[in-house]
Amino acid sequence: xxxxxxxxxxxxxLTLRDLTACADLSEDRGWPREEHxxxxxxxxxxxxxxxxxxxxxxxxxxxxxxxxxxxxxxxAIGMVLVAERHxxxxxxxxLMRHVVSSxxxxxxxxxxxxxxxxxxxxxxxxxxxxxxxxxxxxxPGGPESGVLTRAATAEDLPSxxxxxxxxxxxxxxxxxxxxxxxxxxxxxxxxxxxxxxxTAAWPNMDTHVVGPLIARDTETAKALIASxxxxxxxxxxxxxxxxxxxxxxxxxxxxxxxxxxxxxxxxGIPDLPGDWTRRFAPLTVAAG
Numbered sequence: 406x407x408x409x410x411x412x413x414x415x416x417x418x419l420t421l422r423d424l425t426a427c428a429d430l431s432e433d434r435g436w437p438r439e440e441h442x443x444x445x446x447x448x449x450x451x452x453x454x455x456x457x458x459x460x461x462x463x464x465x466x467x468x469x470x471x472x473x474x475x476x477x478x479x480x481a482i483g484m485v486l487v488a489e490r491h492x493x494x495x496x497x498x499x500l501m502r503h504v505v506s507s508x509x510x511x512x513x514x515x516x517x518x519x520x521x522x523x524x525x526x527x528x529x530x531x532x533x534x535x536x537x538x539x540x541x542x543x544x545p546g547g548p549e550s551g552v553l554t555r556a557a558t559a560e561d562l563p564s565x566x567x568x569x570x571x572x573x574x575x576x577x578x579x580x581x582x583x584x585x586x587x588x589x590x591x592x593x594x595x596x597x598x599x600x601x602x603x604t605a606a607w608p609n610m611d612t613h614v615v616g617p618l619i620a621r622d623t624e625t626a627k628a629l630i631a632s633x634x635x636x637x638x639x640x641x642x643x644x645x646x647x648x649x650x651x652x653x654x655x656x657x658x659x660x661x662x663x664x665x666x667x668x669x670x671x672x673g674i675p676d677l678p679g680d681w682t683r684r685f686a687p688l689t690v691a692a693g
Contacts (some may be wrong), residue, residue, distance in 0.1 A: 406536045411455075411463065411496055416503045419452025419465060426462045427452070430486050433461075437610045445587050446655060446691060449580050453504055455496065463488055463650075464496045468504060469692040470511070471575045478575040479678065480508045482515040497521075501528055505672065512673035516644070516690035522668050533676050534669035536690065537653060539661040540612060540642040543634035546563025546659065552628035557591040557603065564600045565593065572619045579683060580692065589613065594625045594630050595597025604629040605688070606637060615643035618686035623651045626685045630656065 417524035420429065420584065421444065428438040446452070449468035457463045466485040466600060482504060487497045505513065516536060517525050526532075537616030557565065570576050584591055588605035590613075595601060602620030606613040615633055626649070634641060641661060645653055646669075657663070667690055671677060677693075687693055 410492055410612055411491060412499065414455050414458070414463060416453055416455055416500060419447060419454045421447050423447070423452065423454060423462070423465075425482070427454075427465055430462045430488060431484075433488050434486055439609060441587075441608060442691065443484070445583065446689075449583055450481075450692065453500060453507075455500065457488065457491075461488070463491050464500045466500060466504060467691060468508065468513075469580060471573070471577050471580075471693075473576070477511050479612060479674075479693070480511045480513045481691075481693030482513055482665075483689070483693075485515075485521065486690075498524055501525070505529075510672065510673070514669065514671045514677060516667040516687075516693075517670050518665075518667060522670070525670050526662045528672070531675075532668045533671045534681075535647045536644040536667050536669060536687070537647050537663055538642070538644050538665040538667065539653070539656055540640055540664050541661040542640050543630070544660040545631060545634065547655075550624045550628045550631075552594050552601075552625050553596065554592055554594045554628050554632040557585075557593045559585075561593055561600060561603075565603050568600055568603065569617070569619060572680050572683045574680070580688065584688075590633055591615075592629060592637055594620060594629055601625055602629055603677070604633060604686075605643070606633040606648040608639075609642065611639060612642040613637050613639045614689065616639050616686045617684075617688040618643065618645075619683055620685060621683060623649065623655075623671050626652050627655055631659075644690050645686050646681060646684065648681065649685055 454465040455463040470477035
């Protein structure tokens with residue numbers, strides 16, 4: 406039988422049963438397999454993919470919805486991948502058109518690499534910001550901030566959810582409630598018994614990714630990062646909004662190096678909701 410054309414292959418929903426195929430696709434494109442992250446996103450979000458008749462996946466992506474169940478306020482698109490053997494044949498464009506159409510009228514956001522940005526612009530996404538990826542071993546030093554940080558407890562979760570919704574601009578309960586199981590560390594900053602920031606460190610290959618990072622101010626963000634670093638021997642990795650220049654300079658002085666820039670893009674809204682001044686880093690660029 407002749408092999409069906411790429412345009413004729415159906416797009417379907419992905420589930421956790423597709424975890425190995427998604428990881429294989431990452432590896433095919435030279436990315437780490439990232440099975441821990443794929444599992445988290447396929448559970449918290451909606452996966453879309455195209456099966457390869459010869460086995461595996463032609464393409465895949467994940468959409469994480471935020472807001473009211475059934476009527477989301479925002480959708481974050483991530484992990485957009487096309488197998489190397491099928492690249493530059495319009496597959497990514499077709500998959501993205503399908504996702505954008507299926508999500509209407511929900512506004513969308515994504516973090517785009519320089520390679521992917523032209524396609525997203527063609528589909529109507531606009532650049533609304535930038536994030537700088539940093540990685541490296543954190544070196545403690547400098548004056549103490551005086552901000553109190555500690556490990557989060559189950560009793561903190563309602564306060565974390567309230568703060569997160571206030572800063573992010575929409576409800577992320579399905580995502581944030583999975584953090585204790587997903588992350589190796591979940592820490593809070595508090596003042597007079599009130600939580601003024603929180604962050605997590607989750608394992609990704611040989612690093613700990615710092616995110617989300619939500620804090621009242623830059624000093625609180627610094628204290629949270631330092632508290633995570635004090636409890637791991639792994640290099641840290643994070644993606645910081647470039648408007649937080651003071652935090653970026655501090656992180657670089659503490660041993661983290663800039664490795665990449667991504668464009669923050671939106672579709673259907675002029676900018677992301679919430680308060681960017683307290684939103685320092687995403688949980689992952691794949692989920693906003």
